[in-house]
Amino acid sequence: MARRRLLANPGARISLGIILALVALAVIGPWLNPNRVETLDWSFIAADPGIAHAHWFGTDRLGRDLYVRTLAGARVSMIVGLVASAVSLSLGLMYGAIAGYVGGRTDDVMMRLVEILGGLPLIFFVIFLTVVFGRNEYLLFVSIGAVGWLTLARIVRGQALSIRRQEYIEAAIASGAGTARIICRHVLPNVIGPVIVYATLTIPQIILLESFLSFLGLGIQEPRASLGTLIAEGAGEMEAAPWILLGPGVFLTLLLVCLNVFGDRLRDAFDAGTRR
């Protein structure tokens, strides 16, 4: 039902199409291009974008091809977005479902912990982690995931609280199902609708967060690239060589807009389902 409603919407179709195209481009694009991410082209340093010299988006200060770097950077950003979303999704789902279903004091303690963690400023948290563990890409997953699951846990808990009172839960208890079984089999599948919607809206947030952290120099490190590091680099040369900013900037904006539109339409599709 929800799927048919979703695909009937032109906004959803177009944004999904663009997202898929961007993903495909990021995954296979760099291989189809003769230029490599880390090779320097001494004859074209900070070259303009153009078809003639095979650097379609131009090159940066060191003569690296920006087209390939943008796509590879997008790939890194997408992976971070997906992995960190998956981390926060699984953490938030389990945590929220347990708190909401078990309820009582367990719920109180668990949700207070969420509030305390939510009160920590993200940037300090990330800087603290970098100081302790050194610069590390995996740290990015951990730190972003650690923050991203908080809201999700709240959403899932709210849903679980209302589902706990449903008669089918009582019937499941009466037929001898244990707590773990009820949470996995009866609570989680019934909260999945709003969670999917929230997750699609989380991915762009996380990509943005990653770009922001990389922009500050806390995320992906040279010579690897992410959209954030490319934009940071481009921002420094904005007046002399605006194209360095342009490629990754447009890519990021397009991706975020499409993910947000798609998430929005997905929510509409699910809402229409519950309103019926």
Place this chain on the structure above:
Amino acid sequence: MTEDREPLATLSTRALRVDYPIFGGTAAAVRGVSLSVGAHECLGVVGESGSGKTQLFMAVMGLLPSGAQVSGSALFQDGEILGLPPDQLNRIRGSKLAMVFQDPMTSLTPHLKIGMQLAEILVHHRGLSWRDAERAALSALDRVHIPDPRRRLKQYPHELSGGMRQRVMIGMSLLCEPALVIADEPTSALDVTVQARILELLRELRTQTGISIVLISHDLAVVASLADRIAVMYAGRVVESAPAAELLRGARHPYSALLMQCVPDFHRARTERMPFLAGQAPGAAEPERGCAFAPRCPRSTERCTHERPALVAVHSGAEVACHHPLT
């Protein structure tokens, strides 16, 4: 109730109480109930809303919210089941002791297919393979007379009608061949014609399988059609229990008598007003003083207001708690 010759009983409760702590005291939902259900017996439990009939059996099933304080005892097949640890309780619930709920529209998990929900219970309790469990589920649907069971197995709960879903619930409760099925208002959410068919089904299954049934209802007519014995509850206590035929012929407790007058009757003259019980049952938080029914009772005397009548045996199998019984 018949205190000492209990080994025949499938379920017997003794002085079972359910209290809820509330602001400034406790509210008593069940005030000490001793009942027993024999093997192959169908016990009907009637009473108006708030009389504690559901609370009593929810306590037996261990389904009360965590705030409830349960005391007394409930022996199921000679084993105490009150306060049993969850894993042991889960081995009994759904296999030997099953429950059918009031509202079939909401008692099935919406996202799982019927066949899956049925089979899962067998896989869980009996350790059957999925293939065998599915076959057993099919025959369970067949047993409760669901037409085209093969197709129904592959459907979701929302694709079935209310009566059909209640049949599924009943079929589900019988899956593991339980010793006792507690049916809590199994027909109240259904149309009258569907009600009759569900009751007929329960009667048929009873003669086929010989299970014990507890039939909880506010509707005396529903209970009368199926039960061997009827217990009437009022304000958290049993006020009368007797063999069904005997009770229907002539109730001893004034409350039971009034309840029976309230059952609509086609043969009564149109001009006559529908009889009803004036007043309200005492609240659960109110302390007991004398007989709980006294304020509404046409036969109450001075004695009723300060001395609570005990449940005494009239003969073996019938008891009444009244200072001034009708017979």
